[in-house]
Amino acid sequence: MKIAFFYLIIFFSFLNINAQNKQPFDSIQINSNQRILNNLSGIPLGVTIGGYGEILFNKPRNLNAEIDVQRLVLLFGYKFDERVQFVTEIEFEHVKEVYIEQAFLNYNIVSGLNLRVGLMLIPMGIVNEFHEPTTFNGVERPSMDNKIIPTTWREIGIGASGRIDEMSLRYQAYLFNGFLSHDGNSGILKGSNGLRSGRQKGAKSTMSNVNIAGKVDYFGVRGLRMGLSGYHGKTQAVDQQNEIPGSEIGVSMIALDGRYSYKKFSARGQYASGTFSDTDLYNEITGRDLGKKISGYYIESAYNILPITNKQSIVGFVRYENFNTHHEVGSFLIKNPEYHRKEWTFGFSYHLSPGTVFKIDYQNKTTLIKDSNKGQFNMGVGVWF
Amino acid sequence: MCVKIKKYLVNLFGLVFLFSSMSFLNEQDNLSAYILKKTKKEITSVFLLVKFTMEKEAIQIPKSNFLKASDLFKIKSGLETKGYALIASAPSKTDVFDYLLLFDINFKLKKIKVLVYRENYGGEIASKRWLAQFVKSGKEFFIPGDTISAISGATISVQSLTSSINHVMESLKKLKV
Numbered sequence: 001m002k003i004a005f006f007y008l009i010i011f012f013s014f015l016n017i018n019a020q021n022k023q024p025f026d027s028i029q030i031n032s033n034q035r036i037l038n039n040l041s042g043i044p045l046g047v048t049i050g051g052y053g054e055i056l057f058n059k060p061r062n063l064n065a066e067i068d069v070q071r072l073v074l075l076f077g078y079k080f081d082e083r084v085q086f087v088t089e090i091e092f093e094h095v096k097e098v099y100i101e102q103a104f105l106n107y108n109i110v111s112g113l114n115l116r117v118g119l120m121l122i123p124m125g126i127v128n129e130f131h132e133p134t135t136f137n138g139v140e141r142p143s144m145d146n147k148i149i150p151t152t153w154r155e156i157g158i159g160a161s162g163r164i165d166e167m168s169l170r171y172q173a174y175l176f177n178g179f180l181s182h183d184g185n186s187g188i189l190k191g192s193n194g195l196r197s198g199r200q201k202g203a204k205s206t207m208s209n210v211n212i213a214g215k216v217d218y219f220g221v222r223g224l225r226m227g228l229s230g231y232h233g234k235t236q237a238v239d240q241q242n243e244i245p246g247s248e249i250g251v252s253m254i255a256l257d258g259r260y261s262y263k264k265f266s267a268r269g270q271y272a273s274g275t276f277s278d279t280d281l282y283n284e285i286t287g288r289d290l291g292k293k294i295s296g297y298y299i300e301s302a303y304n305i306l307p308i309t310n311k312q313s314i315v316g317f318v319r320y321e322n323f324n325t326h327h328e329v330g331s332f333l334i335k336n337p338e339y340h341r342k343e344w345t346f347g348f349s350y351h352l353s354p355g356t357v358f359k360i361d362y363q364n365k366t367t368l369i370k371d372s373n374k375g376q377f378n379m380g381v382g383v384w385f
Numbered sequence: 386m387c388v389k390i391k392k393y394l395v396n397l398f399g400l401v402f403l404f405s406s407m408s409f410l411n412e413q414d415n416l417s418a419y420i421l422k423k424t425k426k427e428i429t430s431v432f433l434l435v436k437f438t439m440e441k442e443a444i445q446i447p448k449s450n451f452l453k454a455s456d457l458f459k460i461k462s463g464l465e466t467k468g469y470a471l472i473a474s475a476p477s478k479t480d481v482f483d484y485l486l487l488f489d490i491n492f493k494l495k496k497i498k499v500l501v502y503r504e505n506y507g508g509e510i511a512s513k514r515w516l517a518q519f520v521k522s523g524k525e526f527f528i529p530g531d532t533i534s535a536i537s538g539a540t541i542s543v544q545s546l547t548s549s550i551n552h553v554m555e556s557l558k559k560l561k562v
Contacts, residue, residue, distance in 0.1 A: 048479040048480075050478070050479060077479060079480075082416060082503075087505070106505060108503075111501070114505075115401070130538055135538075135540075158397065158401075161505070163502075163508050163509070163511060165499070165511040165512055165513055166513055168509075168512040168513070168514055168515070170508070170509065175393065175397065207390070208390075209390075210390060210393045217509075217538075219509050219512055219515070219536055219537075219539075220512065220514050220515075222514075222515070222518065222534040223534040223535060225509075225536065225537040225538060259537035259538070260537075261530070261534070261535040261537065262534075263530060263531060264530075266535075268537070308528065308530050308531050309528060309531075354540075354541070354544065
């Protein structure tokens with residue numbers, strides 16, 4: 001009741017401010033027979049169609065190659081009016097697995113502030129949000145954006161996003177449903193990939209705890225964009241199971257990312273780390289080997305070998321990744337050396353036009369285990385329209 | 386646990402309610418009034434004019450892929466022409482955004498501002514500091530990634546705005562206004 005009263009007071013104070021704000025403008029005179037602005041005719045309303053796709057060829061050394069339509073994502077948007085828009089992305093993975101990658105209503109409240117509700121991407125790191133194949137180098141997404149940040153990480157939630165142009169800031173803050181850690185039969189989360197298996201993706205997901213997520217992007221320095229993201233909360237366990245101690249664990253994540261470009265040179269890097277609580281108990285009741293801390297980073301630099309004025313670009317790049325899903329483990333667990341991975345990737349992205357890319361690269365993957373060196377050759381085409 | 390979620394939900398509804406009440410503040414409902422108000426504010430700060438009139442010019446800059454619509458205004462203080470204002474629309478990935486160019490009487494660029502950006506991504510181009518490079522460079526033709534720095538995550542809108550401005554500058558030269 002108290003809370004309701006509190007919100008009502010603020011509501012009325014807004015109404016009051018609004019009344020004071022309505023002033024006619026006096027000093028702009030426009031010939032009355034002319035339409036004031038032509039511009040308004042240019043605004044598209046209604047349906048938007050778009051999409052992106054990746055068709056990939058992976059050839060691990062000494063093994064057969066895999067050829068796969070890794071993902072084809074179709075975007076449909078509908079703009080109800082100038083301020084209300086619905087966005088959805090329907091994803092086909094490996095031709096026959098269907099997912100909804102995003103489905104949310106965006107309500108532009110005032111300039112610089114949007115309210116969003118629905119299935120959305122958790123803003124963490126670079127690739128989870130910017131994952132269209134033309135926006136990153138390498139046939140495959142960075143591996144730490146799979147094992148540490150479980151890309152494509154999306155859940156149902158509500159929150160706000162917007163920009164502050166004067167400060168060159170973009171902000172996002174959401175309440176999300178969290179990872180599933182126990183389905184009643186067994187524990188879901190495991191040491192090899194941290195939180196990845198626990199993504200509920202908005203499909204009949206169970207909710208026992210609310211999680212918060214936020215990100216701030218700063219782009220006020222020429223050519224540089226920095227992002228700081230955070231996530232905090234608890235995992236979910238199905239009914240009744242959630243009353244058994246150890247079924248849910250606490251999750252705190254932080255990520256720092258940067259992207260820089262100067263003329264034909266570009267670079268990007270990302271650090272992410274997740275800390276979990278109650279993993280000892282969780283591992284005990286589930287028999288899993290979930291670590292207490294997962295963390296990792298990657299750095300990449302790239303150079304466009306074609307003149308900058310060309311429509312096409314051929315970008316050579318090299319990326320180093322180092323990540324560990326057993327960065328720290330509880331007292332009853334021994335660190336698994338297989339979970340500390342180091343990867344080198346180098347190759348080319350040939351952008352035929354904005355929105356289409358042909359990629360080729362070679363990856364060298366090792367773990368802390370002796371002679372674990374593995375090579376892999378990749379090719380792929382990517383489109384975004 | 387249930388109590389915790391309830392508490393969250395009550396606050397959540399409160400916040401949503403608050404947010405929607407804020408929409409009463411929204412001036413974008415009358416978009417052209419909103420755009421003109423922002424334009425007027427910019428003219429006041431750039432030309433240091435409090436009292437002025439805007440007269441719509443008859444000439445039209447031809448539309449292009451990167452210029453969906455535009456209006457050119459003459460800025461007058463009394464009888465004296467102080468400069469020009471162009472309100473234009475350019476495409477982002479799936480929508481359009483509106484921007485403002487202010488010129489002196491010789492059509493030298495004095496200010497760029499993004500008035501309304503509608504799409505979820507790419508809005509970084511509205512950054513004041515990033516837009517300042519167009520004016521500071523003193524050039525009339527801009528190359529994204531070279532004379533104009535790139536913005537990661539806003540590549541399409543950077544290309545669009547730069548091409549749009551290039552098109553405007555070129556057309557103004559041809560029209561010899």
